[in-house]
Amino acid sequence: MRGMTLIVKQITNLMVPSILLLGIYVVLHGHLTPGGGFAGGVLIAGCFTLLILAYGSENIKSEAKKMQASLTESIGIFLFWFITIIGLLNGTYFFYNIIAKTNPGEPFKLFSAGIIPLCNIAIGIEVGAALFSIFITLAILKVGERL
Amino acid sequence: MTTLIILTILMIFGAIVALESKDILSGIISLGIIGFALTINFLLLKAPDLAIVQIIIETLTLIILIAAVLKTTREETVEKFGTQKVLLWAIGIIFIIVFVYSSVRIFNHLPEFGEQSLRMAKVYIDQGLTLTGAGNLVAAVILDFRGYDTLGEATVLFTSVVGVMAVLRKVGRKRS
Numbered sequence: 001m002r003g004m005t006l007i008v009k010q011i012t013n014l015m016v017p018s019i020l021l022l023g024i025y026v027v028l029h030g031h032l033t034p035g036g037g038f039a040g041g042v043l044i045a046g047c048f049t050l051l052i053l054a055y056g057s058e059n060i061k062s063e064a065k066k067m068q069a070s071l072t073e074s075i076g077i078f079l080f081w082f083i084t085i086i087g088l089l090n091g092t093y094f095f096y097n098i099i100a101k102t103n104p105g106e107p108f109k110l111f112s113a114g115i116i117p118l119c120n121i122a123i124g125i126e127v128g129a130a131l132f133s134i135f136i137t138l139a140i141l142k143v144g145e146r147l
Numbered sequence: 148m149t150t151l152i153i154l155t156i157l158m159i160f161g162a163i164v165a166l167e168s169k170d171i172l173s174g175i176i177s178l179g180i181i182g183f184a185l186t187i188n189f190l191l192l193k194a195p196d197l198a199i200v201q202i203i204i205e206t207l208t209l210i211i212l213i214a215a216v217l218k219t220t221r222e223e224t225v226e227k228f229g230t231q232k233v234l235l236w237a238i239g240i241i242f243i244i245v246f247v248y249s250s251v252r253i254f255n256h257l258p259e260f261g262e263q264s265l266r267m268a269k270v271y272i273d274q275g276l277t278l279t280g281a282g283n284l285v286a287a288v289i290l291d292f293r294g295y296d297t298l299g300e301a302t303v304l305f306t307s308v309v310g311v312m313a314v315l316r317k318v319g320r321k322r323s
Contacts, residue, residue, distance in 0.1 A: 026199070030283065030286050031282060031283050032282045032283055033282075033283060034199060034285070035196060035199055036285070038200055039196065039203065042200065042203045042204060043203055045207070046203055046207055049207065053210065066312075073308060077301060080298065081298075095294045097279065100280050104280050105280065107282060112280050112281070112282075113280040113282075113286075114280065116280075116281050116286055116287070116291065119294075119297075126304070126305065127301075130304050130308045131207065133311075134308060137311055137315045138211065138214075138315070141315055
């Protein structure tokens, strides 16, 4: 996939930091404001997709980036499953919100609701890396090339 | 309510244009009408969580579809014959009649628009904050009351990505 013109590259340089920051904000505040892990993860994936579209996929080492995205996705889903068995490790049942019961925190503050923000972060990592790895797999595939 | 109906009619027109246009690129762009009108519908129905996800997924899907069209061809290649076309129209009209008839019968049993009829929904709204501590009730439902659903959904996404990367890989395939 080839890159685009200078105008698109400049606008991308201006937009990408704000989009990435918005994505991280939506993931971290998922238990307080609209959004959550899925929406924030898709925003982060869209930010990297914008970079690939503007600058093209020929100048980067695409295979290495694909493997990195795949590894990040696996780490995200592993984190989510690990958070769910924290309850089992502490002697209660599966998916038990043990942090909220022992240390509830103040409602409507960032550090509250126990494992819900942790789950949001794990889902954000997983969804962002998943969508980006699908996009980069399609982007580096060349039509007519013998597999 | 009037705005909702107008937007829904616009979505139906967008779908018809997307189906009937000869140029695939303009068909995909008119497919975008459906997604973005649906986003405004979600906002009017006071569901900002869904609206955020819908607008970003719609944009990403449009980008991927347009990239696929620009790489291959813009012209529709499949031509349908006369008898086949008549048969397809007949099947479509029969399906529409059955669908409208059964929907009218089902909608008579539904509660009024905007009224909750489930007891569980009332419990979620009343005690969601005290039981979970999350200010956003949607997060409280999808990660605490209905946490298993989200876990399965994330695993399904992981599995689908594994499938895509296994099918579209470059290394590890023997040349025949």
